[in-house]
Amino acid sequence: MKKRKYPKDEIITFKSANEMPPLAVSLGSMRWNKTGSWRYIRPIYENKTPPCDEACPAGEDVEGVQYLCEQGKFEDAWKLILEEHPFPGVQGRVCYHPCEEACNRGHYDEAISIHAVERFVGDYGLNHGLIPPRLSQERGHKKSEKIAIIGAGPAGLVCAYHLARMGYTPLVLEAHPVPGGILRVGIPSYRLPKDILEAEIEHIIKMGVDIQTDSRVDRDLLLKDLKDFNAIYVATGAHESRNLNVPGEDASGVMSGLQFLIDLNLGKKIAIGKKVAVIGGGNTAMDTARSVLRLGSEVVVVYRRSRAEMPAIPAEVEEAEHEGIPIHFLATPIRVITDQERVVQMECVKMELGEPDESGRRRPVPVEGSNFIMDVETVFTAIGESPQLSFLTEDIQTEWGSIVVSDHGETSKKGIFAGGDAVDQPRTVAHAIGSGKVAAIAIDTFLRGKDTAKIAASVQIGQKGSVSMERYLRGEIRYNASKVVRFEDINLAYFEHKDRVDLPRADIEKAKQSFVEVNSGLPESAVTTESGRCFNCGVCNMCENCWVFCPDISISRKTDAFGYDIDYDHCKGCGICVEECPREAMSLEEEQK
Amino acid sequence: MRFQIPEHELMGPGHVACPGCGAAQAMRYVLKALGEKTIVVLPACCWSIIAGPFPYSSLQVPLYHTAFETAGAAASGIKAGLEIQGDTDTTVLAWAGDGGTFDIGIQALSGAAERNDDILYVCYDNEAYMNTGIQRSSATPWGAWTTTTPVRHFKNRPKKDIMMVMAAHKIPYAATATVAFPDDLVAKVQKAKTIHGTRFLHILSPCPPGWKIPSEIAIRLARLAIETKIFPLYEIENGEKYTITRQPDGVPVIEYLKFQGRFKHLTKSQMDDIQDMVEKEWENLLSKTERSH
Structure with a gap:
């Protein structure tokens, strides 16, 4: 032969x-036999949006942060947050963390402690002196257009941060003697220590952002000094306390809760009585009450609806109650009783909940004959704040006391943008950060003459209006689908039940005597364990299930990049890889004939 | 949770198993665990076709096709031949389906096991003669439709307890496994590899056409077979020592049956009967486990 x-x-x-x-x-082998021709559906790798990312108004890559933290890559995690905003240390303390509400793991055992992980990452960045990630020379080259930002709160600073990364030199005008807006003058230091905020603002200043404090903008200044600016971003917040509209309200001893917090945070001396009532159920009310407690007075909160309707972050309410602050639900003041123009008592009436109002919450209705009298020396009002907009010119449209803006933060006047609490959106730091990002994108596209709407649509995360700055600036597509992963999409066979790691509880007796931060953070080992619980919904983390279960040896790891290749010459389209993917990072597509 | 199965592939693409074939996955895992020094002995079964026609093979190890009833005998002979040549470390792997194990090949298997010949016998069990068109075997479970047990005369005898048969031979190692738990499967093969004598591995292998299931849920069903206790994962050492290797979640059997066309005709009370049979078998297994430890 x-x-x-x-x-x-x-x-x-x-x-x-x-x-x-x-x-x-x-x-020879059977490799010549192209069994791919049997296929009528094809598996593809297709990352999708995790529900936490969609729920984050600040547009953080929450899942990405968990993925990096699990591996102990805290520096990378910090930089990933900094792609979206410069405030992880702040947000890890004050955010109302809707991500945890949305977390799919919550349907299985308990949501990931995303908030606590973010705080750790924020502190890690500050403790290690990390610097924000830079853009390429091409993307971040110096640009000459003049941009003014009115208000150095979270919205204005985030907008300035991103514009500075893009090569602009924005000028930020701040009315208060310090930058930070509500973060600096509204939130007490036991919730957000000043040094954390200052350090994170320092990052923004170092990027070339010029912040001029003590510069309140009035109409004159707007019309004259800012006339030749190419774009203006109005992020002046909402600092006007609403009135109670009850007799005696003008008496000495009735004050705005927010003004009290501002004075306190700016180090001014404030005289308050021994018995204090705070009216309202929002975060300002909680912050005011807890601050009063720390000044050594007796304090009670009076709120006209029930606990379920309170707009404050539930954790804040819980902590206030934990510190022993009584909350008088379903009651409202109807008269302030004075003696020689000083508050001595307050007459209240009990309320009951009726039909839902336009906010969807049940409307409180007074119960006749239920009046009662409280002895008080100081009354703080905290029933809501509205923006102060008298400096705006008439061509900037307002409605119900807020500036009217498009989905991209554009006002009715070309070149003028607005965001944060000055526009009609939920009054949270996360939303302010999100609107600062949206405005930065809109200002850049406006100044570069690009189609804002089209570009904004391409950087959406899920369906709730959050945007990815990373995708805008780096063109990297984090999620190539608007599809959001639901709990039903997760293959639970690959996850074991594991307890959530929570922030350690503070010593209340000690905490309520000072303005030192109440909660301590998580230790590093707890952070890696906790982020290891993450399902990584919709995002491939190379768990290998597709490779392990392929009966046709048609999946291989990429040699030069993250992820896998599918050998479509041989893949028969059985669909097992898609089904056994624990996190819905694969999809099936109909085969094109 | 991540699987830790060996990297090296000894099986290639282009084989002609149906999409979603559990037998293809089983071969891939077993070869990964055994490594290159392996000879496969293959009686008539699905795999006679899957491997490919002359002059091809989808395996990168020698593969010997033999007659339906001879897997045990042929493997014994090949092992004897290797030993005469002084090769003691090549594993001879008899690889037969449930027909070639439970029915047609049982005499050769029993002979080899009784002699305690040094072979690893794997039965990949898809619970019927799938290759010839889904005829009943003695591994077909109670209640299942096959082409020879049509719906009106569905199989009304329980699946043969092949593990008990093998335990009765007092062979050093026998174990069950399935493709949904590759780590468990690979660990058992690796353990078997270190033992001399007849080793028997019973691998439940989902068959999408024969079970009448969509191919993508094949792994899910293999997992459910374990979690419902229909197919428990355990080992028997020396015919006596029983060890359960995975505690089932105890999912009701209906969760396993309802996805499969071959059980579609069953009534609620018939499914309850299956549940009772499963509980009884599980109790049996538990008591054997307790007695042997």
């Missing part, structure tokens, strides 16, 4: 019996 070489992976043809082996023995 003639010795003959046979092709290893191709079809073997015998031209004569001489070429055949003496026994029926295999001479």
